[in-house]
Amino acid sequence: MNPEKPLLRIGMIGFGCVGQGFYDILQRQPGLGLAVTRIAVKNSTKPRSLPAERFSFHADELLADPELDVLVEVIDDADEAFRLVSSALRQGRRVVSANKAMVARHLAELVALQRQFSGTLLYEAAVCGSIPIIRTLDSYFSHEPLRSVSGIFNGSSNYVLTRMSEAGSGYASALAEAQALGFAETDPTLDMEGLDPRSKAVILAAHAYGVFLNPTDVLNLGIARISAADIAFAATQGQKIKLVAGLYRLPNGRVTALVCPQFVGPESPLYAVEHEFNGVVIEAEYAGTQFLRGRGAGGLPTGSAVLADVLALQRGFRYGYAKQQSARAETQLLEGLEVDIYVRHESAAGLRKALGWLAPSAQRENPNTSGTQATGTVGLEALWRCRAALREAGVFVARLDEVRPIPQVPVEAEAAYVLA
Ligand SMILES: NC(=O)c1ccc[n+]([C@@H]2O[C@H](COP(=O)([O-])OP(=O)(O)OC[C@H]3O[C@@H](n4cnc5c(N)ncnc54)[C@H](OP(=O)(O)O)[C@@H]3O)[C@@H](O)[C@H]2O)c1
CATH class of the missing domain: 3.30.360.10 (Dihydrodipicolinate Reductase; domain 2)
Structure with missing residues (x-):
C-alpha cells in the first residue's frame, strides 16, 4: 500500500452474499487503502467465515462510530436499510448501498437528504450487479x-x-x-x-x-x-x-x-x-x-460494483442527477398508449375470457388453431386495469413490440385480435 495514502475505514452492515463478496475482493487486493474495520450483522448464532469478535449485532453502533469513513449497507431488509441509510445521510456521511427496493422506493427523499446534509450515497450495485x-x-x-x-x-x-x-x-x-x-x-x-x-x-x-x-x-x-x-x-x-x-x-x-x-x-x-x-x-x-x-448478481460481481462505489467516494465522486436539474422529462405511464401483445391461456374458454377483459369488442376466432393463443393490440390502461385478474386466471401476456401512442383514427374492431 502507498504509505502516503490514508486508509479509508469502512463499516459494513450485512455480511451475506454481497458483503462477503466485497470483503473477499479486498482480501485479494490489499493495496487499495481500504479496510473493513467494523461489520454489523443480525443473527448472533450464525456460523461465520471470520472470527466472532469481528461482528457487532447492532448496526446503530456503526452509525454512531465517528472513526468510520464510509458505511456500506448490504442487508436484505429494505425498511431497515432505509432507516440506516437515511440516518447516515442526516449525519452527512458517505454511504454505499446495494438495496434496489429501498433506493427505488425512497430515491427522491434520498437525493434531498444528500443535498440538505452534504452526505453522499452511491448505489451502482443495486442495478444489474456488475454492469456500470x-x-x-x-x-x-x-x-x-x-x-x-x-x-x-x-x-x-x-x-x-x-x-x-x-x-x-x-x-x-x-x-x-x-x-x-x-x-x-x-x-x-x-x-x-x-x-x-x-x-x-x-x-x-x-x-x-x-x-x-x-x-x-x-x-x-x-x-x-x-x-x-x-x-x-x-x-x-x-x-x-x-x-x-x-x-x-x-x-x-x-x-x-x-x-x-x-x-x-x-x-x-x-x-x-x-x-x-x-x-x-x-x-x-x-x-x-x-x-x-x-453478471447481474453474485458475491464477486456485486462486490465489484460496491468496490467501484467505495473507490469513487474516496475520490469525492457523487451522482450529478444532471437531468433532474436541466432536462427533467414529463412521464406518461399508461394513458393514450398501446402495445401489440401475445396472450395465452391453457383453455380456449380462458383465453376468450381474458380477451374479453382486455378489449370486449375485439375478438376474432381462428378455427385452424387450438384457440388458446392470440395476438392483438391493447391499451396500456386496459392492461393495467385487468393485470390482477389476468394473473389470477393464469393468463400469460407478452408484448410483441414497442409501446406507442394510440393513433387518433379508430382501429377496426374486428382486426384487433387474431387467434394465433
Ligand atoms: N445477492 C446478490 O447477488 C445481489 C445483487 C445485487 C444487489 N443485491 C442486494 O444486496 C443486498 C444484500 O443482498 P445479499 O444477497 O447479500 O443478502 P443476504 O445474503 O441475505 O445477506 C443479508 C445480510 O444482511 C444482514 N442483516 C439483515 N438485517 C440486518 C440488520 N437489521 N442489521 C444488520 N445486519 C442485517 C444479514 O445478517 P445475518 O448474517 O446475521 O443473517 C446478512 O448478513 C440486498 O438489498 C440485495 O437486494 C444482492
Missing part, C-alpha cells in the same frame, strides 16, 4: 437526450427463460433448477413477477431522464405463468421471450416505463443474453446504440 449502468447514465450521458434505456435486469428470470428455451424445460422445473443453483430465491415472486426489474428501472429513470417514479405506478407483468407453448410459439417466429424492463421516450417527448415479457429477435442484443446474465441497451440521441452485458 448508473454511472454511465449519470456521468457519461449526463446531458445527452436518450431515446430509451431497456434490458434484462433480472438474472433469475432470465435463467428460467433460457433453460425453458434451450432444454425444453417447463416453468416449474426451470425455476427449481435456478433455485438449486442459487440464482433464484426460495420465494421467487420478486424476480418472476417483474418487481425486482421494476425497482431497477425506477432507479435508472432518475439518472436517464431526471424523473422520480413511484415503483407501484409502473406496470409490471412477469413470467410466472409462462409455458413451453409460449416459448415454442416465439421460436416459430425466430424469436425468444425475455423479461424486458424499459424506459422509452415517446414522440411527444414524455417518458414511459414498463416491465413485461417481450418477444425479442436476433437483431436485438438482448437475444443473446442468456442464463443469469443481464444486458442493458442504451439508445442515445447522438451516440447511437450502446450495449452492456454482464
Whole structure:
C-alpha cells in the first residue's frame, strides 16, 4: 500500500452474499487503502467465515462510530436499510448501498437528504450487479437526450427463460433448477413477477431522464405463468421471450416505463443474453446504440460494483442527477398508449375470457388453431386495469413490440385480435 495514502475505514452492515463478496475482493487486493474495520450483522448464532469478535449485532453502533469513513449497507431488509441509510445521510456521511427496493422506493427523499446534509450515497450495485449502468447514465450521458434505456435486469428470470428455451424445460422445473443453483430465491415472486426489474428501472429513470417514479405506478407483468407453448410459439417466429424492463421516450417527448415479457429477435442484443446474465441497451440521441452485458448478481460481481462505489467516494465522486436539474422529462405511464401483445391461456374458454377483459369488442376466432393463443393490440390502461385478474386466471401476456401512442383514427374492431 502507498504509505502516503490514508486508509479509508469502512463499516459494513450485512455480511451475506454481497458483503462477503466485497470483503473477499479486498482480501485479494490489499493495496487499495481500504479496510473493513467494523461489520454489523443480525443473527448472533450464525456460523461465520471470520472470527466472532469481528461482528457487532447492532448496526446503530456503526452509525454512531465517528472513526468510520464510509458505511456500506448490504442487508436484505429494505425498511431497515432505509432507516440506516437515511440516518447516515442526516449525519452527512458517505454511504454505499446495494438495496434496489429501498433506493427505488425512497430515491427522491434520498437525493434531498444528500443535498440538505452534504452526505453522499452511491448505489451502482443495486442495478444489474456488475454492469456500470448508473454511472454511465449519470456521468457519461449526463446531458445527452436518450431515446430509451431497456434490458434484462433480472438474472433469475432470465435463467428460467433460457433453460425453458434451450432444454425444453417447463416453468416449474426451470425455476427449481435456478433455485438449486442459487440464482433464484426460495420465494421467487420478486424476480418472476417483474418487481425486482421494476425497482431497477425506477432507479435508472432518475439518472436517464431526471424523473422520480413511484415503483407501484409502473406496470409490471412477469413470467410466472409462462409455458413451453409460449416459448415454442416465439421460436416459430425466430424469436425468444425475455423479461424486458424499459424506459422509452415517446414522440411527444414524455417518458414511459414498463416491465413485461417481450418477444425479442436476433437483431436485438438482448437475444443473446442468456442464463443469469443481464444486458442493458442504451439508445442515445447522438451516440447511437450502446450495449452492456454482464453478471447481474453474485458475491464477486456485486462486490465489484460496491468496490467501484467505495473507490469513487474516496475520490469525492457523487451522482450529478444532471437531468433532474436541466432536462427533467414529463412521464406518461399508461394513458393514450398501446402495445401489440401475445396472450395465452391453457383453455380456449380462458383465453376468450381474458380477451374479453382486455378489449370486449375485439375478438376474432381462428378455427385452424387450438384457440388458446392470440395476438392483438391493447391499451396500456386496459392492461393495467385487468393485470390482477389476468394473473389470477393464469393468463400469460407478452408484448410483441414497442409501446406507442394510440393513433387518433379508430382501429377496426374486428382486426384487433387474431387467434394465433
Ligand atoms: N445477492 C446478490 O447477488 C445481489 C445483487 C445485487 C444487489 N443485491 C442486494 O444486496 C443486498 C444484500 O443482498 P445479499 O444477497 O447479500 O443478502 P443476504 O445474503 O441475505 O445477506 C443479508 C445480510 O444482511 C444482514 N442483516 C439483515 N438485517 C440486518 C440488520 N437489521 N442489521 C444488520 N445486519 C442485517 C444479514 O445478517 P445475518 O448474517 O446475521 O443473517 C446478512 O448478513 C440486498 O438489498 C440485495 O437486494 C444482492
